[in-house]
Amino acid sequence: MEEVLSLSERVFQLWIHAPHVARNAEAGQFLVLRIDEQGERIPLTISAVKGDLVRVIFMTVGKTTGRLSMIPEGGEIRDIVGPLGRPTALQTYGTCAVIGGGVGIAGAPFIARALRGKGNRVIGILGARSAPFLILEDEMRGACDETFVATDDGTKGQKGFAADLLRAVVAREHLDAAWIIGPAIMMKVTSEVTRPLGIRTFVSLNPIMVDGTGMCGSCRVNVGGKTRFACVDGPEFDAHQVDFDGLLTRLRMYVDEEKEAMEHLHHGQCGAGR
Amino acid sequence: MRGVAGCGEGDLEGNFGEAEPGFSPDEAVEEAGRCLACKKPGCVEGCPVSIDIPAFIRAVAGGDFRSAARILKAENMLPAVCGRVCPQEIQCEGVCVLGVKDRPLAIGKIERFVADWERENGVELPPVALPSGKRVAVVGSGPSGLTAAAELARSGHAVTLYESLHEAGGVLTYGIPPFRLPRDVVQAEIGAVLSLGVDLRLNHLVGKSVPIRDLLSYDAVYVATGAGLPFFMGIPGEHLNGVYSANEFLTRVNLMHADRFPEYDTPVRHGCHVAVVGGGNVAMDAARVARRLGARATLIYRRREEEMPARRAEILHAKEEGVEFLTCANPARVLGKDRVEGVECVRMQICGEEQDGRTWFEPVEGSGFVVDADVFIVAIGTSPNPLLPRCLEGLECGRLGNVVVDGEGRTSLPHVFAGGDVATGAATVILSMGAAKTAVKAMNRMLRGEG
Known part of the structure; x- marks a missing residue:
């Protein structure tokens, strides 16, 4: 672990020394990490690479992300495997939009830079709950030809959602392709903007995984009526073919257990448990 | 209190110790x-x-x-x-x-x-030949990869063994439960293979963390990535929470120790009544693990018990441990809104013989009935892991995604051999080991320049 940075109250950025991942990573891919022997394996989007370092950004939503945020600089993460999944399908499309929502913005600049490197004109759209939760704005502005920002409460940029900004963009000009990366519900809503216009749209899915290499089948999603595995067939899929309701249901699989794990973690910390 | 806890069915709960005693x-x-x-x-x-x-x-x-x-x-x-x-x-x-x-x-x-x-x-290591100066990569540290790595190392080659998971052993570690194959037994035998001089690289997914050009720079390659991808039945409700592939259910418990949640971070739904579909050893393993998590377990199989592909001994163990058998039945739909609430099945009847001589069963119309279940495990087989074949340009694969090999493990690519489940489809530990030994003989001949 080379650097730990708190981007906002609950959002953290880590630069991790992992040469086998960093040297081979491409935009759109993810990694799976396990903090220690007791840890679970969690997938995180690869947000950037620099030499032998790889960047991940996450929100502390459960026990594992909570523990991850507490690892000090110079600390160790036991296992990291990656890069996993298929990279973003890079082509010269023409004009592309890259839309990031919440902590999902983590993956947006990498994709935007890669698309621009292929000669595309790239429009960036960022949506966050509130100004303090808006991350990587400068980086995104640097990666895109134009960048628009919205917050739910209007504390930064336009008041509203990423979908509202996308609606304004498609009303103004022709889009050849769009990438949406964020919470499942945001991807579901936002991809409805491009559906009636027939704009090729990719979403980067974030289902629960265990191995992340095509062995367990936990990350299955229904895409176009077929069972696909996000870890080996994705994580990017045709937004207009994805069964988001199924994905949202499966993401709630362990809500009770997540609560229990958090209680266990807090008990452990104040010495009251066990 | 615990949402995940089982229902305290029977006295097996929490007992993952070896079920079958050994000889004195x-x-x-x-x-x-x-x-x-x-x-x-x-x-x-x-x-x-x-x-x-x-x-x-x-x-x-x-x-x-x-x-x-x-x-x-x-x-x-x-x-x-x-x-x-x-x-x-x-x-x-x-x-x-x-x-x-x-x-x-x-x-x-x-x-x-x-x-x-x-x-x-005290383990005694077999003799190792003088260094040959050749570098060999083995992809996958399951039984086939471990055997190939050991044989290649004994032949004097410098062997790098790649494993994508955080522990070596493949199906021996994530699949076969400890009451059938204790972890320390597996670890000790892996340790012996490694002490022959094999360089194990965990967390390395070949084709992703290890570029293909690096892989092909070895003097020879043995691909043993196994039968990874689980089949699902393709019936309604399979996306519901509480539906697992046997691979996922077993991996959560065997590799990630979900039976010890929340001490370990990985959860698994224990269920009160676990329904498992399938009749192979993996189905037996899943049902027996479910019993140890404190659930009632019912095994659903579309043919009769005598047609089950599982070993007789495994079927008997499962029965002794209270697994209920529901034969001549097949799941048609998983019931529930978000979570599994039951499995609708149909009765199956004998209709004749298939070309391979196996009895052919068909659903009985209007015979639908519901098995009360809150966890449903699909153990109907796996297909070869598609990751590496996808990355290896020019590698010939069969209809089911299996890597095509000749009788000595040669693939369509020069210097690349394959064996085990990735070539044959799901088979046994020992057949995958036999394939490794056969391939290593041919690899050694090639490495010595004997064609």
Whole structure:
């Protein structure tokens, strides 16, 4: 672990020394990490690479992300495997939009830079709950030809959602392709903007995984009526073919257990448990 | 209080200790003494890795366990594993002459005894040839990859063994439960393979973390990535929470220790009533794990019990442990809104014979009934992991995604060999080990420039 940075109250950025991942990573891919022997394996989007370092950004939503945020600089993460999944399908499309929502913005600049490197004109759209939760704005502005920002409460940029900004963009000009990366519900809503216009749209899915290499089948999603595995067939899929309701249901699989794990973690910390 | 807790069904809850006891030294010597020392021993031919069975049995009968271990290790670096999970009844023991009139010699249990004895009394490594100067990559550290790595290292090659998970062993670690194959047994045998000089790289997914050009820069490559991707049934409701592939359910418990949640961070839904569909060893394993998590377990199989592909011994163990069998039935739909609330099944009836001689069953119209279940596990098989074949341009694959190999493990790419489940589709530990040994012989010939 080379650097730990708190981007906002609950959002953290880590630069991790992992040469086998960093040297081979491409935009759109993810990694799976396990903090220690007791840890679970969690997938995180690869947000950037620099030499032998790889960047991940996450929100502390459960026990594992909570523990991850507490690892000090110079600390160790036991296992990291990656890069996993298929990279973003890079082509010269023409004009592309890259839309990031919440902590999902983590993956947006990498994709935007890669698309621009292929000669595309790239429009960036960022949506966050509130100004303090808006991350990587400068980086995104640097990666895109134009960048628009919205917050739910209007504390930064336009008041509203990423979908509202996308609606304004498609009303103004022709889009050849769009990438949406964020919470499942945001991807579901936002991809409805491009559906009636027939704009090729990719979403980067974030289902629960265990191995992340095509062995367990936990990350299955229904895409176009077929069972696909996000870890080996994705994580990017045709937004207009994805069964988001199924994905949202499966993401709630362990809500009770997540609560229990958090209680266990807090008990452990104040010495009251066990 | 716990949302995940089982329902305290039976006295198996939490008991992951080895289910089948092994021989004592006296028992092993006595059993070995039954061997008739046939002039033409069928057992050796019945063994996919050609162990000199009469010789190691003779050593045991004479109380010389060290020699017995040496003889075993000459052909098989994983004897403690094989002694436990090989289907001896259709291999060495299946052709044992003693079995004609009485029970066959318990070769598997004697093998297990010798391996366990050696582990407790100091493991002796087989000799390793002088360095050949050749570099070889083995992809996947399951039984086939471990065997290939061991044989290649013994031949003097510098072997790098790549594993994508955080622990070595493949199906021996994530798949087969500890009550059938204790973790320390697997770890010890992997340790012995590594001490032959094999360089194990965990968390390395070849084709992703290791670029293909790096892989092909080795003098030879052995691909043993296994049968990864689980099949689902394709019935409504399979996306519901509480539906698992057997791979996922077993991996959560065996590899990630979800049975010890929240001490370990990975959860698994224990369920009160677990329904498992399938009739193979993996289905038995899943049902027996479910029982140990405190649930009632029902196994659903579309044919009759005698047609189940699982080993007879595994079927009996499952029954002894209270797994209920529902045969001639097939799931048609998983019921529930978000979570599994039941499995709607149909009765199956015999309709004739398939071309391969297997009895053909068809659903009985209007025979639908509901199995009350809150967890549903699909154990109907797996297909070869598609990741590496996808990355290796020019690698010929079969219709089911299996890597096409000749009788000695050669693929369509020069210097690239393959074996085990990635080539054959899901099979047994020992067949994948036999494939590795055959391929290594051909690899050695190639590396020596003998074509």
